[in-house]
Every structure is written in C-alpha cells, then in structure tokens.
Amino acid sequence: MALRQILYNCNRMLGGLDSTFFIQSKLIHCTCNNLRDVVDRKEMLRSLPKIDEGTSGEKAEEMDILLKDKQSMFPTKDTPNQLFNGIRFRDLPIFNIKSSPNNTIISLTNSKGDPQMLRSCGIEGFKNTRKGTNIAAQATAITIGTKAYNKGIKTVRVRVRGVGPGRMSSIKGLQMAGLQIVSITDNTPVSWNPPRPRKQRKL
Secondary structure (H helix, E strand, C coil): CHHHHHHHHHHHHCCCCCCEEEEECCEEEEECCHHHHHHHHHHHHHHCCCCCCCCCCCCCCCHHHHHHHCHHHCCCCCHHHCEECCEEHHHCCEEEEEECCCCEEEEEECCCCCEEEEEEHHHHCCCHHHHHCHHHHHHHHHHHHHHHHHCCCCEEEEEEECCCCCHHHHHHHHHHCCCEEEEEEECCCCCCCCCCCCCCCCC
C-alpha cells in the first residue's frame, strides 16, 4: 500500500506526465521521457516573436478618401508631356517584361519601340525548370537594369505581359539596380471569347 502511495505522489509531483516506473531490488527508478520535450517546447515558445498586434493608431480608411488624395497616380491628358527628371513621359525608355510559367524575358526599348537590350533567364544561366522561378527573373532584371543604368538610363517605364512567377520579382530587380520606375502598365492579353472547354471525363 505504501509503495502505491509513493508512486501516486511521484506521478502527481511530475505534473501527470506519461512516466514509466521500474522496481528493481527495492529501488524505485523513474524515467520521464516527455519531461525534456516539454522543457524544450517551452523554450521554443518563449523564443518565438510575439504576435503582431498591428500598428498603434492604424485605421481603415475608405477607398474614396484615398483616391482623392492620390489623384496624381492616374494618367491624365497632360501625362505625356509631364517631366520626369527633365524627360517627357512619352520620351522615357520602356522595359518590356514577358513573364511566362517557363521563362521570363526582359527587353529594353526606346520610346518609339526600337529594341536596345534583351535578356532572359536562359541567357542568365538558369536551366530547365529554374528558368521559371522568381529568383531567376529577379537576377535577370538586376543584370539588364545595371547595364541600362551604366549607359545613363535612370528613369524608365515598365510594361508587364503574361502571368508567370517573375512578374513582381523582375520589377523589384529593376528597382534594386537603381532605376526609378515611373509607371507600370499591364499588357496581359485577355480573351473575351475563349475556346470551348473539354467535355467532362466519364468514369
């Protein structure tokens, strides 16, 4: 009876953990496998960053108020003649980004559309499926953006076409190269009369 009481008290002191008790030659050995796991878990939870509660004073504003304050974001009839670093908007060079699921091609043209530079993820050295990653697109954009910057081009427009993983990362790469992006235009073609889908598979 006394041995049972000792085991019960020992189990209560350990917090009800899943413990295994062995009785050998009148000695009680207690092995607690989960005790170290619980301590490690507590240390891990203690080291995690606190949950972000948001910026103090942050408020949700209505879209109409934001649009009134940001009227300069939208093009007007005077936009082609607006000056950016001493160059008219319509005379700025254009970066054309064609982003497909398998590759990203970035070309630089002047305002009239004459090509000046071309770079793709395959030319950059990425092979096979790695050509379709956002890291490859960003590395390609940094390379061609640095070449353009060294030629004296600092303010550009961007046109994006296609839905691939390199859409946003290539724009980020151009910014990392030191270029100032004035406008971003999405020229992705949209089919308003797509082909008829395949009939449902019969099982």
